[in-house]
Amino acid sequence: MFVVINVDDLGLHPAVRRAVDQLARAGVVTSSTLLANGPDLSESVLLQDTHPSLGLGAHLNLLRGKPISNPDHIPSLVDDDGLMFGSYTSLLLRYLTGQIKLAEVEAEWSAQIEYLLDHNVRLTHFDSEKHIHAWPGLFGLAGKLARKYNVSWIRNPLEKTDISRLDKGMLRTRFLQTCLLGSQSFETPRTAYGVWGIADQKDKLDPILFEKYIDTYKPNVVEIVCHPGKPEPGDGPLPSDFGPMRVExxxxxxxNSLSQKGWLKIFEKIGATPVNYGQLDPRTGVLK
Incomplete structure (x- = not known):
């Protein structure tokens, strides 16, 4: 079994970059996805040279900050100030009422991907801010762009949770499961079996809970979704134009979980090999 341990939001803030750097050195993080419009992007892309075994992907974004495209060219995705809306609920309501134009989504996501390529990022995969690429119609669009840009993997944000759970984590996973109903499966790009870490976050991001999940579902490739950060005095706040964020x-x-809770011992116990997507053959799901 292969496990990709991916840190979302690289490029957002120096705290995320520090966490990725330290956890990659420890071997417990293998992958991270970059916000093309993140204020720390230029420093963050250097990690692929510091850590050759760290895979970097695109964290496709329709929600936060200033778009990479000219705002005048994507009016359905921006407010009167030319910023993305910053509110998940507002964006979802606009999407459900047909106010979001798919052609503009494709244009902005393409601009983000090309911006990362212009920064010499060797893209291993795609995922998205708040898993928005799972929304009906957008999963297929993300797959189309992966094929266009020769990216071999895309996150499948499908996490199975026990029906007896009655918490926010269960609601997040059920919503994404519903969004993905009827979405096409891909030969290219490939998706992992699914993810772990959407239902269980913060103090519940625990290797014992991960072991129980693997014991139950026995995937051949699974991605752990995580959001560690290592802030330092003087860093400054999260970018104000990104809207309200709870990730901090x-x-x-x-x-603390990833650095202290013995993840590598659990991986060894369950026979899981930590990898990044770029190390896996998308045709077979095994090491290249």
């Missing part, structure tokens, strides 16, 4: 509350707990 996850940083410390998830960094």
């Amino acid at each position: 509350a996850q940083w410390k707990e998830e960094f």
Whole structure:
């Protein structure tokens, strides 16, 4: 079994970059996805040279900050100030009422991908801010762009949770399961069996809970979704134009979990090999 341990939001803030750097050195993080419009992008892309075994993907974004495209060219995706809406609920309501134009989504995502390529990022896979690429119609669009840009893997944000769970984590996974109903499966790009870490976040990002999940579902390739950060005095706040964000509350707990809770011992116990997507053959799901 192969496990990809992916940190979302690289490029958002120096705290995320520090966490990826330290956890990659420890071998417990193998992958991260970059926000093309993140204020820390230029420093963050250097990690692929510092850590050759770290895979970097695109964290496709329709939700936060200033778009890479000219805002005048994507009016359905921006507010009067030319910023993306910053509110998941507002964006979802606009999407459900047909106010979001798929052609503009394709244009902005393409601009983000090309911006990362212009920064010499060797893209291993795609995922998205708040898993928005799972929304009906957008999963197929993300797959189309992966094929266009020769990216071999895309996150499948499908996490199975026990029907007896009655918490926010269960609601997140059920919503994404519903979004993905009827979505096409791909030969190219490939998707992992699914993910773990959407239902169980913060202090619940625990290797014992991951072991129980693997024991139950026995995937051949699974991705752990995580959001660690390592802030330092003087860093400054999260970017104000990104709108309200709760991710800062996850940083410390998830960094402490990944650095202190014996993940590598659990991987060894369950026979899981940590990899990044770029090390896996998309045709077979095994090491190249």
